Amino acid sequence: MILxxxxxxxxxxxxxxxxxxxxxxxxxxxxxxxxxxDDYLSSxxxxxxxxxxxxxxxxxxxxxxxxNNKVVTIIAEVNTSLISVSDSIKxxxxxxxxxxxxxxxxNIPGFSMIRxxxxxxxxxxxxxxxxxxxxLADSGEIIGACCSGMDPATAYIIPETFDILNIIKxxxxxxxxxVTSGGILQFRRYHPHFxxxxxxxxxxxxxxxxxxxxxxxDSILGNKYGYIRLIGNCNYSGNYYDGNNHPVHSAWYxxxxxxxxxxxxxxxxxxxxxxGQGNSRVNYAVTGMDGLCFARESYGFRIETPGINDxxxxxxIQSWYHxxxxxxxxxxxxxxxxxxxxLIPKQYYCCSTQCKTNVNDVERSLxxxxxxxxxxxxxxxxxxxxxxxxxxxxxxxxxxxxxxxxNYSLDSGIFNEFIFNMLPNKKIIGGIRxxxxxxxxxxxxxxxxxxxxxxxxxxxxYEGVIYPEFLYYLGVGVCQRLPxxxxxxxxxxxxxxxSKNLIxxxxxxxxxxxxxxxxxxxxxxxxxxxxxIGYIKDFICYKYNNNVDSNLIQDNIVDCMKNxxxxxxxxxxxxxxxxxxxxxxxxxISWAWGINKDNQCILPTIPPLEGKFTCQxxxxxxxxxxxxxxxxxxxxxxxxxxxxxxxxxxxxxYTQDILHTPGFGVISAYLAWRIPNYYTxxxxxxxxxxKTYREHVNNFLNNYDVTxxxxxxxxxxxxRTWWIKAEIIL
Numbered sequence: 001m002i003l004x005x006x007x008x009x010x011x012x013x014x015x016x017x018x019x020x021x022x023x024x025x026x027x028x029x030x031x032x033x034x035x036x037x038d039d040y041l042s043s044x045x046x047x048x049x050x051x052x053x054x055x056x057x058x059x060x061x062x063x064x065x066x067x068n069n070k071v072v073t074i075i076a077e078v079n080t081s082l083i084s085v086s087d088s089i090k091x092x093x094x095x096x097x098x099x100x101x102x103x104x105x106x107n108i109p110g111f112s113m114i115r116x117x118x119x120x121x122x123x124x125x126x127x128x129x130x131x132x133x134x135x136l137a138d139s140g141e142i143i144g145a146c147c148s149g150m151d152p153a154t155a156y157i158i159p160e161t162f163d164i165l166n167i168i169k170x171x172x173x174x175x176x177x178x179v180t181s182g183g184i185l186q187f188r189r190y191h192p193h194f195x196x197x198x199x200x201x202x203x204x205x206x207x208x209x210x211x212x213x214x215x216x217x218d219s220i221l222g223n224k225y226g227y228i229r230l231i232g233n234c235n236y237s238g239n240y241y242d243g244n245n246h247p248v249h250s251a252w253y254x255x256x257x258x259x260x261x262x263x264x265x266x267x268x269x270x271x272x273x274x275x276g277q278g279n280s281r282v283n284y285a286v287t288g289m290d291g292l293c294f295a296r297e298s299y300g301f302r303i304e305t306p307g308i309n310d311x312x313x314x315x316x317i318q319s320w321y322h323x324x325x326x327x328x329x330x331x332x333x334x335x336x337x338x339x340x341x342x343l344i345p346k347q348y349y350c351c352s353t354q355c356k357t358n359v360n361d362v363e364r365s366l367x368x369x370x371x372x373x374x375x376x377x378x379x380x381x382x383x384x385x386x387x388x389x390x391x392x393x394x395x396x397x398x399x400x401x402x403x404x405x406x407n408y409s410l411d412s413g414i415f416n417e418f419i420f421n422m423l424p425n426k427k428i429i430g431g432i433r434x435x436x437x438x439x440x441x442x443x444x445x446x447x448x449x450x451x452x453x454x455x456x457x458x459x460x461x462y463e464g465v466i467y468p469e470f471l472y473y474l475g476v477g478v479c480q481r482l483p484x485x486x487x488x489x490x491x492x493x494x495x496x497x498x499s500k501n502l503i504x505x506x507x508x509x510x511x512x513x514x515x516x517x518x519x520x521x522x523x524x525x526x527x528x529x530x531x532x533i534g535y536i537k538d539f540i541c542y543k544y545n546n547n548v549d550s551n552l553i554q555d556n557i558v559d560c561m562k563n564x565x566x567x568x569x570x571x572x573x574x575x576x577x578x579x580x581x582x583x584x585x586x587x588x589i590s591w592a593w594g595i596n597k598d599n600q601c602i603l604p605t606i607p608p609l610e611g612k613f614t615c616q617x618x619x620x621x622x623x624x625x626x627x628x629x630x631x632x633x634x635x636x637x638x639x640x641x642x643x644x645x646x647x648x649x650x651x652x653x654y655t656q657d658i659l660h661t662p663g664f665g666v667i668s669a670y671l672a673w674r675i676p677n678y679y680t681x682x683x684x685x686x687x688x689x690x691k692t693y694r695e696h697v698n699n700f701l702n703n704y705d706v707t708x709x710x711x712x713x714x715x716x717x718x719x720r721t722w723w724i725k726a727e728i729i730l
Contacts, residue, residue, distance in 0.1 A: 096627070109590040115698045123152075123154070124605050126532070127606040128182035134178070134183075134185070135185045140318070144324065145364040156324060160231075181481060196224070210721075228261055231257070231259075233254075236252070248715065250284075252282040261275075268306060272301070272303075275300075278295070296323070301318065311376060316372055369388055382418045387413055411437050414433065433456065433458065437453050438450075453508075458477070470519070473517055477512070483540055483561070487540055506540065509540055512534060517529055531571040539563065564599075565596075573589055582617055585615050612628070612629050613628045623673075627667070628666075633661060634660065634661040682727075690720040
């Protein structure tokens with residue numbers, strides 16, 4: 001209950017003061033060349049801990065040749081040696097026209113996109129929605145603020161500003177906050193080291209279809225005592241056109257700026273300070289409201305002391321703060337002519353007596369901190385620590401001028417994780433976490449709700465090696481996920497709830513999941529496979545009204561949230577074969593399945609079978625690639641419960657046509673030409689055949705005017721799209 005007395009302004013004041021002092025110290029020490037140890041820095045002891053292939057070099061991989069820029073996507077927790085995909089954020093840029101983080105993720109097996117508009121799209125991983133996946137930016141969690149999911153966490157992450165993407169599939173680690181059934185996405189930046197003063201700059205520009213123009217610059221100034229890294233980008237795109245040359249309401253404008261200050265305080269201690277801001281405006285095709293504001297303020301602080309002694313490997317303390325401000329406004333309002341403007345005239349605020357439109361104004365503040373130690377005893381490696389996160393949500397309502405709905409929550413946990421190398425080719429990895437969560441919902445218009453709960457999570461995994469080329473693993477994990485704020489607050493509309501505290505009758509999700517996989521790597525062939533099977537007790541889903549007129553769409557069709565039970569399973573596999581020194585072929589396939597055991601219906605967020613085939617030709621400074629994406633048709637047209645659309649949401653006479661998604665195949669290609677040392681030019685065409693298609697988990701109606709729903713227009717993906725990218729490295 002004490003969370004409500006935490007002042008947001010006080011937290012900001014403390015953060016600003018700490019950052020100011022730390023920045024002054026950092027700049028002073030860098031300019032005066034103090035507290036450095038040449039031998040230590042040159043030995044590269046300050047290294048990234050995630051994996052041997054993720055080891056930090058002397059400068060970020062952004063400024064290196066892409067062929068040496070291998071960053072892995074991992075199956076399990078970040079200390080594992082098992083690899084499922086070998087792609088970095090930079091290497092993924094070649095495949096298609098990138099607008100946001102989801103465009104990166106959809107190139108990785110297991111991910112599927114949910115189209116909102118031109119950018120700020122959503123995704124599912126193995127059929128699990130993004131709200132059930134923990135998303136970290138430089139190890140600090142970031143969450144959207146909109147109750148309808150119009151601002152997913154990925155909307156506030158600019159992928160070009162990060163160097164590495166770690167994907168932890170399933171409950172296979174306890175290091176990064178409350179464990180979730182879906183897994184963890186971790187966008188991180190390298191910590192580079194310099195033996196001598198250097199200035200590196202990478203600048204790029206992309207122009208393409210739909211009047212698109214992307215500008216990005218990444219500069220770093222450093223020496224052996226630390227570095228300053230400045231990153232900025234400004235992007236714009238107009239409405240895109242589908243394969244039938246029909247415009248889709250999807251124009252957008254986005255900018256961001258980040259600064260990273262690092263100081264090698266002592267021979268075995270470094271401090272990182274992160275500061276960032278960003279904003280955007282996005283037109284949405286899936287709703288009658290457009291995103292007018294996606295403002296982000298981010299601050300972070302990390303201090304790490306590695307290589308202390310033979311037993312205590314490292315100590316790390318980290319803090320972060322994210323403030324999200326999101327505004328949705330009726331798309332019929334035309335007062336903003338320039339997409340770069342996010343200002344609302346006074347008469348459009350909901351608090352104004354002249355308010356004649358719909359404005360949804362929400363904010364979220366997250367403050368978190370974690371500290372842990374790493375120990376090593378012969379064949380036993382141990383991680384132990386604690387973390388805490390305070391989450392504050394508020395919403396300006398239309399009922400009263402100064403009325404706000406507040407949500408305060410606190411998550412704190414104690415975690416221990418170990419790696420035991422039994423033999424040179426066998427190891428056991430396990431962990432346990434005890435989580436304590438407090439939820440305090442203060443609704444000025446309704447009541448006050450409070451919950452205090454403690455729950456465990458853990459996993460155990462066995463990894464083995466058969467010859468150096470073949471690795472395999474088998475693991476099991478259990479976890480719980482508490483209902484989030486929107487799931488709880490929506491439950492108050494349930495007519496069966498007679499007492500205010502019964503809003504918490506929605507039970508936590510409880511997951512037990514088995515993961516298994518293998519990886520084979522030889523001279524010319526590199527193949528991997530990963531599978532999972534799980535049971536989710538008290539799976540949270542929407543319950544919809546059954547009293548929907550077949551000729552009308554009611555605004556309030558959601559009754560409440562409810563618990564059900566679900567079974568899930570699936571597999572992803574891939575293989576690459578090097579024909580010779582120039583030709584490389586890749587392919588992968590992903591399949592997911594899930595069923596609601598209460599009504600024996602397929603979970604609607606389960607994507608259909610999907611495969612990708614890639615052929616690359618590399619010779620000297622030239623790189624040519626062709627990607628063929630194939631997706632099977634979907635037959636999920638029965639009545640079911642859905643987070644994104646329900647049987648009753650659409651016209652019953654059109655349900656079969658709309659919910660059935662035909663299969664499709666899309667071909668894309670790119671050509672990259674690198675001028676040694678400085679320039680790289682890339683030309684690409686996506687959807688070369690101008691195919692008209694739509695994603696299965698994207699079944700929203702395109703027209704947001706109720707009188708036009710009879711047109712049955714759906715949101716189709718972009719048609720033929722060309723793009724040109726120029727990059728210069730100095």
